[in-house]
Amino acid sequence: MESAVTLADMGFDVALVEKEASIGGKMILLSKVFPTLDCSSCISTPKMAAVANHPRITLFTYSNVKSVKRDAHGFRVRVVSRNSYVDPQKCTGCSQCETVCTVARPDQFNDGMIARRAIYIPFPQSVPKKAVIEKKGLSPCSQACPAGIRAHGIVSLARAGKFREAAKRHLEDSPFPAALSCLCYAPCENRCTKGKTKKGAPIPIKGVSSLMANGYYGSNDQVAIKTAPDAPEKRVAVMDAGPAGLSAAYHLALNGYEVTVFTKDSAPGGILAEGVPEAGLSRELVAREIDNVIGAGVIIDTDTSMTPEEAGRRGFAAALAPVPWNPDLVMDPVVKDGIVTYPELVDRPYLLAHAIGWGRRAAVMVQALVEKRNSEDALVLVPALKREKIPAKDPHYTVATKLSEENVQEAVSGCLDCGVCSECRQCVEVCPGGAIDLAMKPSTCEIDTDSVVLATGFRLFDPARKPLLGYSRYPNVITAMQMDRLLAPTRPYNALLRPSDGKIPGNIAFVLCTGSRDVNAGNPRCSRICCMYSIKQAQLIMGALPISEVTIYYIDIRAFGKGYDEFFQQAEGMGTHFVKGKVVRVEEVKDQNLRVHFEDMEGKGGLRQANHDLVVLSVGAISNPGIVKVLGDDRVEQDELSYIREVDGTVEPGRTSVDGIFVAGAASGPKDIPDSVVHAGAASAQAASYLIRTGALK
Amino acid sequence: MTEKKIGAFICRCGGNISDYVDVEQVRKEIAREDNVTVAGINMFSCSDASQEDMIANIRENGLDGIVIASCSPKLHLNTFRAMAERAGLNPYQYIQVNIREQCSWAHTHNKDAATRKAVSLVREGVAKAKLSEPLTPIELTAQPSVMVIGAGLAGMRAALALGEMGVTVYLVEAAPEPGGSIKGRKSLFPDNSSGHELVESLLERIRANGNIVLYTSAEILEKTGSVGNFTIRIQVDGKNETTLSVGAVIVSTGSGSYRPTDGEFGFGLSCVLTLNQYIDMLDSSTDTFLLNGRKIRNIAYIYCVGSRRTGKEGNRYCSRYCCSAAVHTAVRTHEVDPSIGQFHFYRDIRTYGAYEELYHEALKKGSVFLKYGLKDPPQVTEVSGSGLRIRAKDLLTGAETVELETDLVVLVTGMVPGENSQLIDILKLPVGKEGFFNEIHPKLRPVETVMDGIYIAGACQGPKTLSESVVSGMAAVAKSASLVLTGKVNLDPFVARVLTEKCTGCGECISSCPYGAISMKETPDGTVVEITESLCKGEGACVAICNEEALEIKGYGHNMIKAMIEALGG
Amino acid sequence: MIVDVKSTVLPKILVFSTDSISDPGIDLAGASHMDYSTGAMVISVPCSSGIHPGWILHALKNGFDGVFIAADGTDCPFLEDCTARTGNIVAAAQALLKENGIDPMRLKMAAICSVCSESFVSHVEKFNSVLLKLEA
Known part of the structure; x- marks a missing residue:
């Protein structure tokens, strides 16, 4: 978003392509942000509005870039707008469709902790605030019917x-x-x-x-x-x-x-x-x-x-x-x-x-x-x-x-919702604007651009790859992204509760460096953000649940940004326990509580244990290199961890191995929000300089 | 004022409003209001058809104010402003009233009460529309040139980027030579690049670019004007004065280095050096590795010197770059002489991101890391004949006391703000409590300052590594380029204005304005204040403190707000 | 001089919100169908530090029973010291209310962020009951 607005402000026409149905990235989903504890939404929403309303920005949400090909003039970019089955001109974002939809899906914007519907508006602050339908063709049962009856629709309606x-x-x-x-x-x-x-x-x-x-x-x-x-x-x-x-x-x-x-x-x-x-x-x-x-x-x-x-x-x-x-x-x-x-x-x-x-x-x-x-x-x-x-x-x-x-209710509850949308057409009937059209087709367009900026961010490490830490085996082992959602005002359950029994957790542990600084997990580097977001969450938890104990297991506390170490000192002052120790295993004990086994690096030393009732895995950042594949002959070089490589990290930030293609933000390596935003500014400057040098401006 | 003709349109939002609010009732009541020429109902106001109807209505009835009671302005304020413009109306004479998010959806249980509230809200909108005036966004021209203050790496790279965009750049450096803190460095982390070569290659490109004028030994004397049009007087070599006109300014004056106090970790002893002093030594040594004529066998590093302190004893902040710089230096030392023992007394190793690889390298090459706590910092004493003794509690081995004889102690010192008091004074730069320059907002506007058109880049803003400094320099380029490339500055019309007949010239408001947008003006009728619109941000801090109600924000005037209150409260 | 409100009638609350921070928070309350008193009505301004104390008095003299400032707090996009400045406005307004014989309890301020829908509703409801007590 920062790159798009900055380039548009310089007078360039920008097409912004986003795969989700709303812009905002990961940040809009966060509760508050370190080190100022600003409300994340308050920072993101004005930027989202600026993007949506900018006369020089054309927004393609729910869209994917299929190919980028260089031609005589620059690049030809093929953008496929995924089929949303909802006419954005007619949708008013009223959510009535969500209330009647008969298919539930894990909500990717709440890290799967709760369900959303097959037709959904991503989150309350979405830009644009339009519904989309998740639909993967026709479910096999519906497809099999020689009479064309939407069997899945019948089943999902019965389930409701x-x-x-x-x-x-x-x-x-x-x-x-x-x-x-x-x-x-x-x-x-x-x-x-x-x-x-x-x-x-x-x-x-x-x-x-x-x-x-x-x-x-x-x-x-x-x-x-x-x-x-x-x-x-x-x-x-x-x-x-x-x-x-x-x-x-x-x-x-x-x-x-x-x-x-x-x-x-x-x-x-x-x-x-x-x-x-x-x-x-x-x-x-x-x-x-x-x-x-x-x-x-x-x-x-x-x-x-x-x-x-x-x-x-x-x-x-x-x-x-x-x-x-x-x-x-x-x-x-x-x-x-x-x-x-x-x-x-x-x-x-x-x-x-x-x-x-x-x-x-x-x-x-x-x-x-x-x-x-x-x-x-x-x-x-x-x-x-x-x-x-x-x-x-x-x-x-x-x-x-x-x-x-x-x-019947019991039997249909097992339906896997193969095609997601069941075509039960309840939304079609309820939509006051007549915006829903299940016969809609996806649209493809080709954009001629002079330059491409890749701002595809990062992914979070999947802690299931560290089975000893118990994620996905024990309900009370969650990721930090889930914790952030639990702390957000737009959170699921409307309270900070642990998943297994809805109890208010009283003794919470954070396991830092989950999937970072860990050669075995394939990521020897530090992810830069986890120490700080964990400290932030610790402060928010202690604010929300004053009697709770929070322990952070760390190797080093890397509070290196402006105001960060002070923020760390503040958490220490509030009573967060910082334990220098590497967590090797988490096991479930009575009442679905958890025992954390850690190598004590300070104090007594050796392998020690401690009990907690909720364990948060502070997962690291890993690369999100999918976009590189669509670049065809102009594939940008990647580093050993598949981040997009900057050819000269010192004096040429944002410049990739391909002339005219630039990288912004965490796509070139993990960064916290301020660093990402500044980096996006730098990438815009590189792109602008390139556009002017090659005579593309005006 | 001639009587306004206002059109009010109530939106059903396909039931989202009309299911909970009796829109026909609202329409009837509003139609009775003074000045309301047209009162209509739309199924979906935002649909093309409804917009076309409303445009026709505006034209046919000669409306000069419209109110649409529909959803939140966050969704469609811009849609309808654009519609008003298409109908030939000033977009600021369009008023949106939120009867969905703030009425029908909030009060789904009580249609009567919700309808009454909706009527009040639309009346408020009509009251606002009656007093709304056409506004135009403020447009200023901007000079097509930028001044970059400080020719360190960030400043040089920024100047070059702007020069390559065809912008005239004045690169002003206080020192006799450009290059800043790295120009003499042989090997910089993380990639061992040579500072000297970096500076030289940039300088070559700067010289080759015809748009950049470099002033060395230069000093800023005075700044006047505001965003888009600054006039800055500089003095070169202490004698020649020049006055330059620029549209924007990038400040990249870098930082200083913490100087330990005498005796701090043995500082002052002959074999106790700061990291920078040690790197100088490394850079200048050839194959022999001697200190005071003696071969070095052991080196001890003490981290966080002058950083991460509590209370009054020093800087509280972390200096960010020093861990990585120190482990990089240790790796270099290992490479020069693998037999040298290196001991690191640290608190947390902050080799974040890919710098972690340097830390691994140091470990692999034999560096030993010991953790000390703030309560028991390492003690450095001189031992006659054999160099230095360092005594510390290593927290990694159960706080056991460790004693180590060493030939050299390197104090890993952090960054401190540079000496810039004169510049701060002239440019009115905001300074944070640590003495570094402050951005407006670290996430939304990380290189902008409260002074529009003045940007900050590099370590003058806070500790940064070299590459991070360049990144922020380039971000400042992007921001300043949007000013000077388009040649104009567009500002919201919602700025303060002075109701001179009420102003007593007391000047209270001048200090209330965080942006320095208010000043005194002599008029034949006495002294009043005046607003520099290009500096005003329109938040209204001055409005609130003026007892005479002599200041107001356009679009939020006293009369208008009071009329809105009366409409709502009545 | 408060307009005499029958105790059966809901107290009228004027809410000052801010365009980019608290107004979206109040929107979210409605979008989540959270219920609050229909007597609460909103005027949005750019920043809570720009609310003139006179407006508060004007509201309480012209049909409102209470004024609630939904302040930017620390999320203010304009000013770091927005909270302190808004606090000063409240203090000045309260002095003004006293001079005019109006109970300063009729003015309330709280920081409401762009997703603070719950907190907005609970503040309004609490304020509502305070005002009801004042009427009794």
């Missing part, structure tokens, strides 16, 4: 206890929730990742659907009957009252078409008309499902013969008709001469989902035909099936076990 909403969500995709829950051979369950884990059974999606459908039909809530729309130019005839025909008719009617279903039979439903008792599908349930179709505004004309040709003569704009099942032919609807044909199920009710899918696809094709537009985008919603995916022989019905609501 929203069975009615689940049924409504199903009805957006098919009018046959009950029939499917009885008949379908459940490819969704086959694909369920949970079923592929070592001891996991797949989520019983059929059972969930059954409970959902029965609950829906059991309630007094009737399907509202719509009258058939009066749309003469959108009149469609369907020559099939079986599942595929009804599915097509249903979707067309939902899209404003005037649809008439013709059948020679005396009742609609085709192979479902009489129910499928051996699968537990009663006639009554089928009748309710056909009511869904009628409710959508479809006219069903029984005891009537009709041919596509006749329909054409009667002025229908399009006609749909089944063709006899032939496994050797294309298993997808076909459009020809204004007639859409699709395979007919005769004695294969287990393939109901396929029939519904064909109906949906046929409906899309009809719409494309009538409205004279491309059908590709809409067809993506219900993918065409590969022939080999259709079971060749009857897989027999497995009548879904009747599950109670509790059983």
Whole structure:
């Protein structure tokens, strides 16, 4: 941010690319900052606003740089803005979507200590304050459904206890929730990742659907009957009252078409008309499902013969008709001469989902035909099936076990949320601005720049790599970033509590040099920040919990910056215990308390132990070299620890091995905030000097 | 004043406001207010369509003030100011009233009360709009030149960077030669580069660049003017005076070195040297390694001399560079003569970041480290015939007393502020309690001072290593370049003004201003104060202390605030 | 001369906030749907060291029952000694209130940072009950 504002202030146009949905980096997440104990947010937010409002800065958040290529004029940078599925122009940052979202994810902005939703605004001070949806394609279960039903959405809604909403969500995709829950051979369950884990059974999606459908039909809530729309130019005839025909008719009617279903039979439903008792599908349930179709505004004309040709003569704009099942032919609807044909199920009710899918696809094709537009985008919603995916022989019905609501709740709680967003569409419904669009596509743009500044910062050492310290094994061993979040005013739990039991910790230990000055951990260097942030946290803890004891295990206290040693002396004065000792092991003892084994370097010497009820690992900084890969032929040199190397650390700060590419802040080596900010200023000066020398200015 | 025509727009924010506040009620009540020509409701005020509607409204009705009651100004103040500008209105005649974060969202349980509060808030906004006046940001021109004071490494590098940007630079050095503290050094940490070569190569580049004028043996006599337009008088060689006009000033006068008091750790004894003295000796020795004609077998280093003290006995701060400089020197010594024993009496080894590698190197080469505490510092005494004896408690071995005979004691002394009292006086530089120059804010504005247009760089700001000094020098380049490259300074219009009819000329406000922006002015009607807008930051410290209410910040005037209070309280 | 407020009516509190520090903190309270008295209403200024004591008196004479200064404290972007300066304003205002026969308890100051939403709400609520007691 500092580099961007400084360069923009000098009169250069700057594009700032940030991978998260908000700018602010790690600093905005901190509680207070050393050595002044200023509120971190109070320092960051004005800078964030300055970046966002600067007329010369174009901000790309939630975006990644895919490539940087040098050309005759400078660099061509390809930036992919990740798909947020939310129109930032329409989002007002009101958070209503977060309250209805049915998928929880660990909150990366609280170091995973609490959950956020799949749709989220990063944190209260976000810039821009816009929601984004985390979505990794379609979950396997949803993808597997031949009818295009968002199985994951049904499961996540059920998990939230929203069975009615689940049924409504199903009805957006098919009018046959009950029939499917009885008949379908459940490819969704086959694909369920949970079923592929070592001891996991797949989520019983059929059972969930059954409970959902029965609950829906059991309630007094009737399907509202719509009258058939009066749309003469959108009149469609369907020559099939079986599942595929009804599915097509249903979707067309939902899209404003005037649809008439013709059948020679005396009742609609085709192979479902009489129910499928051996699968537990009663006639009554089928009748309710056909009511869904009628409710959508479809006219069903029984005891009537009709041919596509006749329909054409009667002025229908399009006609749909089944063709006899032939496994050797294309298993997808076909459009020809204004007639859409699709395979007919005769004695294969287990393939109901396929029939519904064909109906949906046929409906899309009809719409494309009538409205004279491309059908590709809409067809993506219900993918065409590969022939080999259709079971060749009857897989027999497995009548879904009747599950109670509790059983279901328990079963669905195991859902892994593979695709993250479940497409339950609750956010779409609640958003007052209509900002959410699950069909949105990511955008890519190419930026021509004259110079590139890399300010990609650092990562924190993962203490799980030091298993003896107990992180991820013992709940009360946390990282300093987690502690900082616990101390922040915008913190989780709203209090400083230890994770295992929510007890207020009374005796807290800090283990310095976790992943720093440690050849075995791959980082022989000192990370520069850990001593100071630990001392800061110690002071904040003692302020928040005056009776607590805080012990800092250190090798050397490196309080070297302006006002830092005074800050250290202040912590000593407040009663923080400083123990010169290297912690070798942390073990859990009674009540999930922890015993710290350390090599006492001062005092008595030797290996000693002490008990604490919370251990904070002051993790070091490591390099974050991902960006180097996108530089292609212009890869900048890196040092032994993969930080971006400054070619001359003494007189040329910020200059990399590649002309025109500069490095700012902790991307060239760990730095505290003041040092990073000053370094960013220096990198800007280098970039500006380069731009002026090469004649890029103006 | 002609009657203002104000348009007030209440935003529903798609329910975020209208679910908890009866916006129609608010609109009705506001429509009744004097001067309110238009009162409307928007579904989403920030949407393009609503903005276009409002623009049309402003133009059709000739509105000269608008109020939008919507979300926090932090989100959309700039959006709507830009909209006002597009509609041909001065952006400062747009008033945003926060009825979302500070009303509907805070009071979700009581629609009546929230609606009443919203009405009061919008009335306040209307009151403010009535009295709002068109403001324009202050724009000053800036001279396209910079003065860099102090030609140490940071100053030289800064001057060169500016010169390479095409900026005229006056590089002013008090000493007869540029180069500062490192010019004679043979080997600097961490990469053993030669100070002499560094200085020479920079000087060569400076000379080759046509934009830099170097003054040595020069002294600053006087500074007038303010950001963008300073006039500085200097004297060279104690005789020739020159007056220079510059847009900005970078101060990089470096630091001094702590001089131990006589007897402090044996200082004054012939074989007790400061680190700098020892490095001089290393730099000047060739292959023989002698002190007072005797071969050195053992060296003891005592760290933190003159740093990290408590109470009144010395400097409290850590000098940052000395640990790394000392271990680097030890490594050099090991390389000159591996047989020399080296003993380090330290408190904490602060070889931070990559300097840690130097510490490892020293350990690997055989340096021995002993930790002393402030309570029992090492005692240095002279032993006749055999050199020095050092006696200390080593905390690493259970505070055992260690006695060591040594040929040489090196006192690792820290940095102290340079002698700059005259410069401080002339430039009005802010000085911290340790005597180093103070930045405005170590994180937000680390090289800027409260004096706009005057930047600080290098060790004059606090102890720094060489490379860190250069980094801050370059950061100061970036800041000053944004002034001189664009040729103008843009300042917020929210600065103080004097209501001269009320001013009694008492001058109380002059000392209240931390930026020296207020001065006395004689007028035919008596003495009043006047504001130098380019120095004013608009925080209002002067406003609060003037009993006559003769000072106010534009956009926050007394009448306006009082009218707002009345609108809210009524 | 305080406008006579019926005890059933909420005390009216004028809050002076600062544009870059305490106003965002108060925003956050609302954004987190924390509830506080609807009688509290905010005027934002650049810095708490620029609040004129006369405004405080003016508020208490024109319908407000209390004035709360949400000060920048140590987070002030302008002045290192902002807290001391704001303290001086409070002292001057309190003298002014005494002269005018107004209880100095009606003025309160606390540092509110940009994320101090909880602390803001608790200050307002406490102040509210103090003012209610004064009315009784």
